[in-house]
Amino acid sequence: MITIKGLSKIFQTKDQEVRAVDDLSLDINKGEIYGVIGYSGAGKSTFIRLLNRLEDPTEGSIRIDDQDFTSLSKGKLRLARQEIGMIFQHFNLLWSRTVHDNIAFPLEIAGVPKAERRKRVDDLIELVGLKGRGGSYPSQLSGGQKQRVGIARALANNPKVLLCDEATSALDPETTDSILDLLVDINEKLGLTIVLITHEMHVIRKICHQVAVMEQGKIVEQGDVLDVFLHPQRQVTKKFVDQVMGDPEKETSMKLIKDNYQAGEIIRLHFVGESTNQALISEISRKFTLDVNILHGKITQTQKGAYGTMYVQFEGEQDEIERAIQYIRSTSVEVEVNPNA
Amino acid sequence: MLNQWFPNVSMEDMVTATNETLYMTLISVAGTFIIGLLLGLLLFLSGPGGLWQSKILNMITASLVNVFRAIPFIILILLLFPFTDFLMGTIRGPNAALPALIIGGAPFYARLVEIALKEVDKGVVEAAKSMGSKYSTIVFKVLLPESMPALISGITVTAIALIGYTAVAGAIGAGGLGDFAYFYGFQRSNWDVVFMCTILIIIIVFIFQFIGDLVTRKLDKR
Numbered sequence: 001m002i003t004i005k006g007l008s009k010i011f012q013t014k015d016q017e018v019r020a021v022d023d024l025s026l027d028i029n030k031g032e033i034y035g036v037i038g039y040s041g042a043g044k045s046t047f048i049r050l051l052n053r054l055e056d057p058t059e060g061s062i063r064i065d066d067q068d069f070t071s072l073s074k075g076k077l078r079l080a081r082q083e084i085g086m087i088f089q090h091f092n093l094l095w096s097r098t099v100h101d102n103i104a105f106p107l108e109i110a111g112v113p114k115a116e117r118r119k120r121v122d123d124l125i126e127l128v129g130l131k132g133r134g135g136s137y138p139s140q141l142s143g144g145q146k147q148r149v150g151i152a153r154a155l156a157n158n159p160k161v162l163l164c165d166e167a168t169s170a171l172d173p174e175t176t177d178s179i180l181d182l183l184v185d186i187n188e189k190l191g192l193t194i195v196l197i198t199h200e201m202h203v204i205r206k207i208c209h210q211v212a213v214m215e216q217g218k219i220v221e222q223g224d225v226l227d228v229f230l231h232p233q234r235q236v237t238k239k240f241v242d243q244v245m246g247d248p249e250k251e252t253s254m255k256l257i258k259d260n261y262q263a264g265e266i267i268r269l270h271f272v273g274e275s276t277n278q279a280l281i282s283e284i285s286r287k288f289t290l291d292v293n294i295l296h297g298k299i300t301q302t303q304k305g306a307y308g309t310m311y312v313q314f315e316g317e318q319d320e321i322e323r324a325i326q327y328i329r330s331t332s333v334e335v336e337v338n339p340n341a
Numbered sequence: 342m343l344n345q346w347f348p349n350v351s352m353e354d355m356v357t358a359t360n361e362t363l364y365m366t367l368i369s370v371a372g373t374f375i376i377g378l379l380l381g382l383l384l385f386l387s388g389p390g391g392l393w394q395s396k397i398l399n400m401i402t403a404s405l406v407n408v409f410r411a412i413p414f415i416i417l418i419l420l421l422f423p424f425t426d427f428l429m430g431t432i433r434g435p436n437a438a439l440p441a442l443i444i445g446g447a448p449f450y451a452r453l454v455e456i457a458l459k460e461v462d463k464g465v466v467e468a469a470k471s472m473g474s475k476y477s478t479i480v481f482k483v484l485l486p487e488s489m490p491a492l493i494s495g496i497t498v499t500a501i502a503l504i505g506y507t508a509v510a511g512a513i514g515a516g517g518l519g520d521f522a523y524f525y526g527f528q529r530s531n532w533d534v535v536f537m538c539t540i541l542i543i544i545i546v547f548i549f550q551f552i553g554d555l556v557t558r559k560l561d562k563r
């Protein structure tokens with residue numbers, strides 16, 4: 001769907017040149033929610049603005065749906081942009097227009113006749129859950145509602161791709177979640193490819209299928225969200241994972257656990273993208289004559305299922321404990337007996 | 342009572358003079374609005390980061406605006422005599438004042454327009470670009486509507502300055518309340534006439550300000 005090859009953007013300042021995006025290559029598949037995460041200054045904002053050429057690249061090529069974006073003429077670029085929706089951190093709505101007219105704006109640009117425009121806008125207002133607010137002005141809406149208008153506006157011309165530029169960074173956690181839910185809903189309903197940039201791992205965890213970690217204009221790590229969560233290679237990635245999971249080494253004191261729970265065995269369970277074995281604990285206590293004591297853990301949900309680590313204590317006959325461990329090994333949950341860390 | 346306090350004031354003359362002032366003000370405000378808006382847009386669009394960024398165009402426009410803003414109005418009228426004569430066929434009366442009023446007012450308003458356009462949220466312009474807007478669409482559907490309250494309060498300020506200019510133009514025979522106050526009031530020592538003209542000008546200024554504020558408030562949905 002989107003193929004990026006050797007993309008670079010160099011800003012020339014008075015005393016030096018800044019490589020905001022540095023020889024970046026990337027493939028994004030159709031229907032995917034692709035997240036790019038990085039700290040501010042990593043170049044992710046420049047990157048997303050290169051995708052619809054709000055910034056012109058210094059080098060490299062971008063192909064979107066088999067159309068070479070980098071070589072388009074001004075007129076063709078205008079038409080091509082109508083097929084790429086974009087939402088912004090600060091919403092960027094026209095305060096002088098009502099919700100209805102804001103959503104109608106891209107349709108006016110595309111030359112859609114008035115009657116058709118009205119119908120399309122009504123559908124979109126319904127889709128983003130703002131029914132009855134069509135006549136309001138942006139200043140009368142909350143941040144979350146403004147972003148919903150932004151999303152409706154971005155979807156007006158049935159784009160192939162939706163670009164999200166820190167779309168939830170100005171919202172509170174609860175509103176962020178409702179906007180993310182809406183994005184997933186749209187992704188599933190319309191099969192829309194979504195590219196989003198963020199500095200919050202929470203956003204990646206909650207909705208992305210694929211993630212790329214950016215640092216100093218380069219992608220330092222990329223892949224399945226779960227893989228990156230599970231085996232973060234770089235320090236920067238580990239830091240982002242810790243944002244969501246907490247730092248397990250800091251939080252888990254195995255010594256304390258071993259001192260406090262000396263009977264039976266201490267088991268570490270590692271859930272990786274589980275959707276079938278989530279009831280594991282209750283299953284074990286039902287199938288085996290064991291007492292299962294939960295000591296420490298954190299499980300979080302990603303698009304590919306549950307992910308996280310849990311420390312439990314099995315108390316009972318040694319044979320029974322062995323059989324229980326054998327059983328867990330037969331599932332896809334990873335297990336470690338008497339872990340050190 | 343009018344006769345007792347203002348013995349030299351003739352109702353008929355006052356109405357004529359007021360009409361002349363209103364005529365000069367309204368026509369010059371309309372002309373200033375159009376020309377000032379065009380110059381202001383040119384200044385903004387050709388400026389750094391503008392849609393038609395061009396150093397040369399920006400420099401030419403800015404010099405033009407600065408030169409005409411620097412010339413004191415009374416001198417501008419005198420300098421424009423040949424031009425006025427060519428354009429209007431006369432250098433006396435309300436019509437003769439119009440070229441000077443517009444040429445004096447438009448550069449002033451152009452700067453206010455430029456300031457108003459600079460206040461438009463850059464993110465909104467970027468959003469319009471990302472939707473595939475033409476530049477003309479950005480100007481007419483984003484820049485102008487989003488800066489409209491500032492454009493209106495700017496033209497209100499300019500209109501009030503222009504009312505003052507019409508009185509100055511009166512001193513060289515343009516007609517209107519300034520002319521009347523000077524020739525029939527001041528020069529004949531009829532202070533009641535000067536006083537009455539002042540009151541009328543103040544009322545006109547108040548009305549303009551009131552209408553300007555009302556429209557600005559109505560348009561501003563922020």
